[in-house]
Amino acid sequence: MQNNVKKQNSRARKGHKQRNLGIKTNCDSVKFKSNQAACEYVQATTKKVKNENAIYPIITEETPNSEKRIQSQQNSSKLENLIGDAFGKDLSSFTFNNSLENNQEEEQETLNEFMRDQVKFEEIYSYQKNYLNNQNEIQSHMVAILFDWLVEVAHSFHFKRETFYLSRNYIERYLLRQPNVLIAKFQLLGVAAIFIAHKCEEIYPKTLKDFHRLIQDQYTIQEIEEMEVAILKCLDFRMNPNTPIFWLNYYTKLWDEYIVDKELNVSLKERSNESYYRYRELVQLFDVCLIDYRFKKDEKITALSLIYLVIAKSMQIFEDYGKMASQQAEIKCFFDSNHEYNQIFRQFIDQSDLYLHFDRKIEFKDLRDVVCETTKYFILRFDNALPRVLLNNQDFIDELQHEELLSFQTYNRNTIETINYLLKQKQ
Known part of the structure; x- marks a missing residue:
């Protein structure tokens, strides 16, 4: 959202940094x-x-x-190998230097007004899928x-x-x-x-x-x-x-702001190892959904649905994600229930400035079908290795602004394998 400003502010620093690192x-x-x-x-x-x-x-x-x-x-069997434990991560591979994080100074009202303008701006770029x-x-x-x-x-x-x-x-x-x-x-x-x-x-x-x-x-x-x-x-x-990742980043920012005064320790962009890997899990699921041509749902709804599922997984609401991925009955039943998590997420959507179109706000019920459909992508085996540019570069990680550190594209070699498996299951 503020990419152009960040690029100008960090141009000189990044030039010096990349020369020292000799990245090739x-x-x-x-x-x-x-x-x-x-x-x-x-x-x-x-x-x-x-x-x-x-x-x-x-x-x-x-x-x-x-x-x-x-x-x-x-x-071993195909399905068992596709399903991975997203939380079996090595959190000792790097650490965050929280003292270098900049304060967010932009007023929320100004941000909301800007984002409403962005939704209206999308009209000139809209196209059928x-x-x-x-x-x-x-x-x-x-x-x-x-x-x-x-x-x-x-x-x-x-x-x-x-x-x-x-x-x-x-x-x-x-x-x-x-x-x-x-x-x-x-x-x-x-x-x-x-x-x-x-x-x-x-x-x-x-x-x-x-x-x-x-x-x-x-x-x-x-x-x-x-x-x-x-x-x-x-x-x-x-x-x-405005690309889908633009909206995903906006929604994750809103979620982290929403839970500041809540008894939830499930942030997505906090400068910590746990949040970093949670965000990595989210964007890899988002990648595989949008790479799969057969998934043609609205990208904003897809982003919110994945946030809903990833946070629920972090809170260990569901025990067997393999079963949930292959049978959507459990997630449908849970979504329609009056569970405390549903109340929290419904309140998040109601209070946040989330627009599907310029004249229509997103409602919690809009997520139901997409939540059920995106659940099947949780068979993806997550790749939690650091991006190549960050490997063995703790100093580089410390110097980066957190949004910049999160922005590097990562590649999951299991993406096509997962899409092919889902295609065969559907046939």
């Missing part, structure tokens, strides 16, 4: 084969570029770093694979989550306006979209050659440039929408 990002040449059969993985060759900080093939049966994990998974209806070659599983790969690209380049979500927005709007995009140009569309997005969002942009290394066996630099121009023209140069 390299990537592999990747072949994109999204015309393969739905939900299949095929082996693809990977060409190393300088070091091991590489992006793996986006469609692969096995990767070197996950070979042992995949072998161990085969020794059935963008595959006018596509002959591109199918839903191909969209999931492309988005998953773009998350991995953003993670490898140390980009912010906003960068990925901007590229996702560009791709969906382009597919809606441009019918019958060829599958041979689909990865080119993804690379050009994240190339544009990173120039809009990142303080230190990469060169076009950095992105060309991702697909140098497929397309030329000139083709990337031509696709970039095509996207800009197709979208009428409207490249600054």
Whole structure:
């Protein structure tokens, strides 16, 4: 919400900091084969570029770093391996220096007025989510694979989550306006979209050659440039929408403010290890929901529903999340009950400035169907490793503002596996 101000204030500091750290990002040449059969993985060759900080093939049966994990998974049932304990984390990997956190000075009334303006602003960027209806070659599983790969690209380049979500927005709007995009140009569309997005969002942009290394066996630099121009023209140069992660961050901020005077120790953005991992769990669930094309619910409702479920999980309201993920009856019964947690969350929604549209506020009952549907994504095995740029950099973590630390995109290698499993269960 205040990204532009934060970027200007931290530009000099980040430049000095990154020079000292010597952060370097390299990537592999990747072949994109999204015309393969739905939900299949095929082996693809990977060409190393300088070091091991590489992006793996986006469609692969096995990767070197996950070979042992995949072998161990085969020794037990599929569902048991997908379901992970989100709280079995190593909280000793890093610590927070709370003395460096800045005070929030903005008045709540001013913030609410600004956010209402943002909801109204969305009207010029609104679009239908059935963008595959006018596509002959591109199918839903191909969209999931492309988005998953773009998350991995953003993670490898140390980009912010906003960068990925901007590229996702560009791709969906382009597919809606441009019918019958060829599958041979689909990865080119993804690379050009994240190339544009990173120039809009990142303080230190990469060169076009950095992105060309991702697909140098497929397309030329000139083709990337031509696709970039095509996207800009197709979208009428409207490249600054409010993305879903923008609203998720706003709702988490409101939740933390709401529980200040409550007997709840389940914050999402407090500068502590527990809150950090809780937030990481939330955004990984949010990623997998929005990567899955079949999930077309309103993104604001999805964000609030996941906050509802993640907080409930932190409070240990439900005992068996495996059962809850496969059978929604329990969560439906609980949501309709007069449980104290439901009263707290209903009050949070009623008192907060949450608008679905400019003229319609969100109500607690609006969450019911989406809460039940998003529960199934809790079979996702969470990846709680620190983003690559933060590994072994305690000083870097201490210097960062907390919002900036939370903003790095992370990649969960179980995303496509989870979506494929859910697809097979539905068939």
